[in-house]
Amino acid sequence: MRTVKDAPRHILCQDERSAVFMADCYARLSGKPAVAEVPSGAGALYGLPGAAEANKSSVPLILLVNDIPQPGVGRGTLTELPVEELFKPVGKRAETLGHVGKMPEILRRAFSEATGGRPGAVVLALPEDLLYQDMPGEAVSLYI
Structure with a gap:
């Protein structure tokens, strides 16, 4: 069991670009995969150069994009961007979480x-509405 000392540490940055490049630097120096999080819209666009750099430099990075709620897709929501289409050319994988029960599987695969x-x-788009749902305990598979 993990102790609080071993828990992931959240570092708040003032800029999405800085957050992704800081995660890249952490991964390079520690030899461990790093995680960065950006909001949808412009935040995802600002994360694009850092993800591309990490991928081309063989740095293990997981970029989480807090995407718009699923009911808003295709309705002209202000910050709607095709995250998967944007990141597929510059990363190893780009995927959108479709159901909250798949979160352990999608994170493990990432x-x-x-x-x-x-x-x-690896870029994961996480629709906001799914992040507020309860995880179904017994129906979740931790294996890919």
Whole structure:
């Protein structure tokens, strides 16, 4: 069991670009995969160069994009961007969470892809409405 000392540490940055490049630097210096989080819209666009750099430099990075709620997709929501389409050309993988019960599986796959083979960047779009749902305990698979 993890202790509080071993828990991931959240560092708040004033700029999405800085957050992604800081995560890249952490991964390079520690040899561990790093995680950065950006909001949808311009935040995702600001994270694009850092994800591309990490991927081209074989740095294991997971970029979490807090995306718009699923009911807003295709309705012209202010910060709606096609996250998967934007990041597929510059990362190892880009995927959108479709159901909250798949979160353990999608995170496990992200870390596996980011660190396996030639390391690189994996981008996960997490629709906001799913982040507020309860995780179904018994129906969740932790294996990919």
